[in-house]
Amino acid sequence: MNREEPHYIADTIVAAATPPGRGGVAIVRLSGPDAGAIASHMLNRPLKARQAVLNTFSDANGETIDHGVALWFPAPASFTGEDVLELHGHGGPLPVAALIKAATELGARRAEAGEFSRRAFMNGKLDLAQAEAIADLIDSGTQQAARAALRTLSGEFSNAVHHLLEQLIQLRLHVEAAIDFPEEEIDFLSDRQLLARVDTVAAAMHVLGERARAGRVLRDGLQVVIVGEPNAGKSSLLNLLSGQDAAIVTEIAGTTRDILRERIDIDGLLVELIDTAGLRDNPDRIEAEGIRRALEATQTADAVLWVIDSAKYSNSEPELPAEIPAGIPLLKVRNKIDLSGETAGIQNTMAIGISAQTGIGVAALRDELKRVAGLGDIGEGSFTARQRHLDAIALAQKHFAQGVSALRNDAAGELFAEELRLAQDALGSVTGRFTSDDLLGRIFSEFCIGK
Secondary structure: OEOOOOOOOOOOEEEEOOOOOOEEEEEEEEEOOOHHHHHHHHHOOOOOEOOOEEEEEEOOOOOEEEEEEEEEEOOOOOOOOOOEEEEEEEEOHHHHHHHHHHHHHOOOEEOOOOHHHHHHHHOOOOOHHHHHHHHHHHOOOOHHHHHHHHHHHOOHHHHHHHHHHHHHHHHHHHHHHHHOOOOOOOOHHHOHHHHHHHHHHHHHHHHHHHHHHHHHHHHHOEEEEEEEOOOOOHHHHHHHHHOOOOOOOOOOOOOOOOOEEEEEEEOOEEEEEEEOOOOOOOOOHHHHHHHHHHHHHHOOOOEEEEEEEOOOOOOOOOOOOOOOOOOOOEEEEEEOHHHHOOOOEEOOOOOEEOOOOOOOOHHHHHHHHHHHOOOOOOOOOOOOOOHHHHHHHHHHHHHHHHHHHHHHHHOOHHHHHHHHHHHHHHHHHHHOOEOOHHHHHHHHOOOOOOO
16 A cells, blocks of 8 residues: 555544553543544533643543543644544543443444554554554563664664665666667666666665664564583573573483573573573483474574583584574584683684683673674664564565666666566565555554554
8 A cells, every 4th residue: 555645534443541450540542533522522621732631531421430631632733643632540440441431432432453553654643664663662671672662663764764765766767767768779787877876775775684684683582592412501501691590400411301491681682592402312202302392493593502511522512403404693602611621702613612600701602692683782773673674675685686687687677677666665565655454454453452
């Protein structure tokens, strides 16, 4: 869909904008064309725009149901772009239910999940990436993730996308202007200005993709699977990084037989550590199932910590299981350097020397995890992104690369222009410039009611 035309919605919605339960204040929000009429019935007095008024709240029969503060936001200067009424009443389930019931009896309907934010998007108050950032801000697991969500909400991500879109559009205009003169022989490969623009757009796409990937990790966290032989120190490392005795540690090989998950915060990066059964030949039936689950966990992980007993493998390392996916970031962790005497931190073997017993080298391991996440200097320039955004950017990169190939190999300007159009459409879906209603339904259904 193209969101450039103004959007009109005929009905008025109502929902609690604060979480259910008991508290000092609860907010009930209405949005839509009948919000003003409903306000007149429930408040029995006119309201001034953006001015808080202490008032009684009445039901459809004129019976008082609560006392509180009313706020009126006339369209278009409101969150949704429609007439919005907020009723700040007492924070109990019964007063909230009574206010919502009164509003529905006067013509409103109960809002669906994310419907207020969807209306804000439809009315041009937010683009899609900004609307998604609202949910990301609410669900933030760390302070850095919350700050990054605020940057996305303020438009930093969208501005980067729009800048790249503008570069694509200018490149299309250049190519299509040349195509419009068929009587002239056009040698695209000798057009230095065109080739310079191609290189500039390619570099900008790469940078945006990397920033979005880091933003996805900042939003969702980094999933790291710890694998290695029995007694290599996997559970000890989990306990050290998490700061608690989350896993049982003994000298008996095969103590860990199932997957154990712990979440930690590394300078604002949320990391889910997954401790697994030790990998070895000829395990018993229970251990074999634990090993199967361990290797299965690596298939969807963002990174793998390959823990090696440096006291056992002084000048070598065990063989890495073939089941671990190729291309996944792999950090070799040579544990027990307090026994082997190896160097702490980054070693010449491109491994990280640590002691899970004493804590030596763990700071370097934390830094490496941030590097793997693409957040070496986490936070200040980051924005949140979702897998949907990464897929859209990857599709745009694919079309752009196909177009460049057609241009360089066949001098096919028409094919290049068409691939640029497809890349533009893919990139535009990030902010919702071209978005299907089905996609919108899936996105906003993940929001909470009242947002």
